[in-house]
Amino acid sequence: MTDSDLRDQLDEKHERNRELRLDAIHRWVEFIEEQPPEVWGPQQNRLVNSQLQSARESGLDAEHYRRIEEAGKNQTE
Template structure:
């Protein structure tokens, strides 16, 4: 008997996860708009530093590292383009 509900369940889970991530981002934006950078800046730095340390502990291929570098460059370019306008 095929398990036809599995893709639907997975799609629903992905949708819920996406909604939760968007809600968390909105809460973070509201927080940084209501608080001075001196308060939230160190918090954000701690999160980013922890993520970097975790990423450094994971063994990744050169191709993946290059992909991440390329994506970061694309994001930086897009941000620079919006800053220029």
């Protein structure tokens, strides 16, 4: 397998992942449009709180995170 084949496979995987994320977003929008905030609000709060907790536990400060993000952008250019 060549490097270009691996790159193509990775690009396809990224595109599939992107499509799955977009599908999940569309399902969530449908759900919150059909349900009252009392139903979906607590679920969203749990999700956001979980993400915040994970970010705090990662041990990365904001500046370190920005450096990582910038390095990733430079790598794709």
